[in-house]
Amino acid sequence: HFTNTNCSVCGFRNPDLFTNLDRSVNEDVVHVSFYPSRPYADCKLNNHNTTENDNRTKYYGIFGSTPQITINGNVPNRPSFDDNNLFVPFQEKQSSFLVKSNYEIDKDSFYTRIKVESNMVANWDGLALVVLAVEDTVFYKGRNSENQHYNVFRRSFTGIEPSAFKEEVAIGDSAIAYFSLPISADWDLDRMYTIALLQNIDTKEVVQVAKGTQSTAKKPV
Numbered sequence: 001h002f003t004n005t006n007c008s009v010c011g012f013r014n015p016d017l018f019t020n021l022d023r024s025v026n027e028d029v030v031h032v033s034f035y036p037s038r039p040y041a042d043c044k045l046n047n048h049n050t051t052e053n054d055n056r057t058k059y060y061g062i063f064g065s066t067p068q069i070t071i072n073g074n075v076p077n078r079p080s081f082d083d084n085n086l087f088v089p090f091q092e093k094q095s096s097f098l099v100k101s102n103y104e105i106d107k108d109s110f111y112t113r114i115k116v117e118s119n120m121v122a123n124w125d126g127l128a129l130v131v132l133a134v135e136d137t138v139f140y141k142g143r144n145s146e147n148q149h150y151n152v153f154r155r156s157f158t159g160i161e162p163s164a165f166k167e168e169v170a171i172g173d174s175a176i177a178y179f180s181l182p183i184s185a186d187w188d189l190d191r192m193y194t195i196a197l198l199q200n201i202d203t204k205e206v207v208q209v210a211k212g213t214q215s216t217a218k219k220p221v
Helices: 008-021 050-059
Strands: 097-105 109-118 127-139 148-156 172-184 192-200 208-211
Touching: 008 208, 050 148, 097 192, 109 127, 109 192, 127 172
Parallel strands: none
Antiparallel strands: 097 109, 109 172, 127 148, 127 192, 192 208
């Protein structure tokens, strides 16, 4: 979800998206909000991390106006956010992978452990992990009508250009990766969590995703 705290159109359209997400048929949708610097570069949530917010938007070729969405890496053509069928084409699909995300926060750092497992023989070539630090609610009023912002992207654990897997795995084989970030004073740590996406770099398809569970996540010494 690509939005901006100073975008009046976002303030008008976004509530329909959140109403849609609250429908029981959409309970498996994982939502994250990015805040590009266009059309309003003085957006506070963009200014927290302009480079990565803008990069993620440009990756999908939609930098320039808000609000917009992508679904599983697909870019719908300006859909109606309250469309009952918005997510229907993407439901009931199967994936060759399982992803699990754990996170842990101490006084200085935010840690995450990601496990990617093949549940059938699959080629991992071209796939990459995108692991995000997300704040579930940010309370702030910009120049539009919104004063609560949901599932706000804060920073990427994996950087702007995450490394691709280059291997083939058998059923049940897995890869485990550990990442960490320094904590920002701007974050409400009680509201922070992780989202891990396994994504095809070229086609942009998201092949699996997982919201993090709070538990031990530091890399063993």
